[in-house]
Amino acid sequence: MQQPNYEEVWGHAFIATNCPHCDWIYLTVPAQATMVCPHCGQATLEPLTAEDELPYTRPPELLLLPGISRQNMEGALGRFANEVPYPPDDLTSNNLLGRLQLVYLPMWLVDVDVSADWQAEVGYDYEVVSHRESLRDGAWSSQEVKETRIRWELRVGQLERHYANARAAALDEQAILSQRIGEYDSSKAGAFQASALNGSFVRLPNRTPRDAWSDAQPTIQNSAAAECQRAANGQHLRQYRWAPEFARQEWTQLLLPLYTTHYEDDEKARKMVMVNGQTGQLIGSRRASTKKAQHYSIIIGLIGLALALISLLVAAAGFLAPPLFVVGGIGLFVAVLVMVGAIIPLGRAWQFNKQHAQRVPLRLDA
The missing domain is CATH 1.20.58 (Methane Monooxygenase Hydroxylase; Chain G, domain 1)
Known part of the structure; x- marks a missing residue:
């Protein structure tokens, strides 16, 4: 299978590389194609040949640029290193900063038209006033007690809406990554700029839009349920059911920034550190020597x-x-x-x- 002309499509003379340990496939420039994997740090990347089957290789439409200042990054990595008692000799803030690598992760966004019949139980808050009698100092007294209760009523209706930018995972390991580095605010993304990829690694999706569609549907359903609750002027919603029909799906690929770095422990094993390129959430293994x-x-x-x-x-x-x-x-x-x-x-x-x-x-x- 012949690889595409990445310079023509992406604006960079990329080549495809694969990590034999974690099986991440990247696009990167030839000078970085044989570096150690920036994700797992356990193996050297191997350039893929024309016979290797590649995942989705089309360029993205949207790009979220890193939002962390160098000063904040220095402070975060400094605390990460300095809070370790008796740190390994290799665990220093300067080493962590000097080894930072930018990796862009893919995410799918889908726009879709929805037509659906729905029904749900809508809850309305109401106040109940009662009186509590108590005996004090030999005399009975009455105290007013207010209690908020919920009245549930069945509601049915029809919905016709257009939902934009419903998220869907482009990676099989997306859920694990989100637990580690947190979520991204995709509303701050802009149009794709090839120049922003200079010196970075681009992780290719291993899930197609067809594979990812099942992830987007619960998000769309939750948005629809919230709209139905607002339309019914209710404070609560339960037992929401719908029979949707979807039309005009339009898929967009978004790239999200992730920084990785590493240090070596006493046994010279690499310990990876990952930083969410937008929020700065940091995760890594901290080991005292x-x-x-x-x-x-x-x-x-x-x-x-x-x-x-x-x-x-x-x-x-x-x-x-x-x-x-x-x-x-x-x-x-x-x-x-x-x-x-x-x-x-x-x-x-x-x-x-x-x-x-x-x-x-x-x-x-x-």
Whole structure:
């Protein structure tokens, strides 16, 4: 299968590459085609040949540009690195910043006309006033009590609407990505600009519009249900059912910005960090260096041991000068405390790694 002329279609001399570990397929310039995968960091990208079957390769119509300032990015990555006790030598804000790569993720948007019969139970709030009797100081008193209740009424109707920009996943792993890096506000997207892709990776969709249509329908149904509730002037809605007919589907591909970077742990394994290019939500594996913690523990232990030896010598001198017995005893007590404290670095590193075994999303302003 012959690959398209990307320079003619996309405005860049792209080539298609694939990660053999995570199976992400990108478009990128030849100079980046054999780099380590910016998504998983576990394998080197491999250029695809003309015989390889490619997913959807048409250029997008819309593009959401990154909205994070460099100052905010520096602050976020700095906190990510500095909050790790005994960080690996490779985990520094400068390293994270220097390895930032921009990856654009695809998303489908669909416009569609809907004609439907619907029915639902619409809830209307109303207030009930009752009185509560109570005995106080030997006398009965009455207190007014107001309670809000819901009156449910069946409503039926017809709906004819045009819905625009209903979202649908262009990637099989879209749900996992959304959990990690959060959602994007697609309303701020603009027309596609080829120049914005300079130096970036473009992830190709692995779901066609036909595959993604099932994702868009619940979004459209929720929008229709909300409109029906407003039309019925209700405060609540339940048991919404409809029989829709869809017409004039128009699909748009949108590219969303994602930054990735990495650091290496004690075993030289890459730990990936991802940043939502619009909101700044950041997620990554933070690991304290047990080797570095062990190094500090050994140093503290040796200091305690040296202090203990000196204290023993001072105590021995107490046979000649009895007051030195007290000084030596105090020194031994302090030495024991120091040697016990030698386990603190290892314990702190172990506790941190245990607490951060699951990657938790962080905000730029966190």
